[in-house]
Amino acid sequence: MLRRLIAALPLAIALTPLPAAAGPDPLPPFACTGPFxxxxxxxxxxxxxxxANVVFRAVPAAEGEMVKxxxxxxxxxxxRVEIIWLDEKKRRRPGDVLVYDPGxxxxxxxxxxxxxxxxVEKANGKPFTLSGFGWDYGGSVLDWDGGRFAxxxxxxxxLLRFEPPGTYEGDVDGDREFRSDNKDMRAAKPVVYQMLLSYGGE
Structure with a gap:
């Protein structure tokens, strides 16, 4: 009997499922609370x-500038997340917190x-106002018009910034205001390309 138990041990070990490999820790919400x-x-x-996951360095900003x-x-x-500080010397009090890449x-x-x-309209609870495309601040939400994100x-x-995924028709370019339910804006099918938490009143 003992011999049978010993002989069965390698098979039992082989059939025992291994614990799943640990993935990255879940991230907190991208919000004006918690770490931000x-x-x-x-x-x-x-x-x-x-x-190991936190460094301080120069990063590109709008209009070709570099900021710390x-x-x-x-x-x-x-x-990746970039945090630009209101108090850069002491690296405290965020001014802008930015995400650029899908993830x-x-x-x-x-x-x-x-x-x-x-x-985004559904999450906001109503249409909102954004700028036209084709310039440094193109596709930026200008006003949530009293929705949840206000x-x-x-x-x-x-704040969110949008851009169309390809070519589009309709006059929705330039430093002008458009409603998100504008027919040409909808036809351009823009998607979010940047998320920003702003303490600076941009």
């Missing part, structure tokens, strides 16, 4: 995400990079 709250600083980000920012996950574009970051309402105009936390608001 008004009182956060670089030290808090290091505690949350780990020293704390960058989360600099080696993983899908999770797991989502607002509490489930909006992420690649969200469509219709999906709510602010500690002076922080969510």
């Amino acid at each position: 709250a008004a009182d956060t600083d670089e030290a808090a980000l290091i505690r949350q995400f780990g020293r 920012a704390t960058v989360l996950f600099p080696q993983d574009r899908s999770r 797991p970051w989502r607002t509490p309402e489930g909006i992420g990079i690649g969200a469509t105009l219709a999906e 709510r602010t936390t500690a002076g922080c608001r969510l």
Whole structure:
């Protein structure tokens, strides 16, 4: 009997399922709370995400400028976040928190990079106002027009920027205001290409 048990051990071990490989820790919501709250600083980000995932470096900004920012996950574009500080010297009090690339970051309402105009309208609860395309600030949400995203936390608001995925017809270019339910805007089928938490009143 003992011999049978010993002989069966290798088979039993082989059939025992291995634990699943651990993936990246789930990310918090992309919101004006938690790690991106008004009182956060670089030290808090290091505690949350780990020293190896937080660096301070120059990053490109609008109109060809370079600015200093704390960058989360600099080696993983899908999770990369840039934080530009109001107090750059002490690296505290975020001014802008930016996400550019498709990945797991989502607002509490489930909006992420690649969200469509219709999906953002639904999450906002109504149409909103955005700028025309084809310039540095093209496709930027200018006003949530009283929707859910119009709510602010500690002076922080969510801003999104859209761009069409390809060529489009209709006059929706330039430094002008358009409603998201404008027929030409809808026909262009823009999607979110940047998410921004702004404490700077942009």
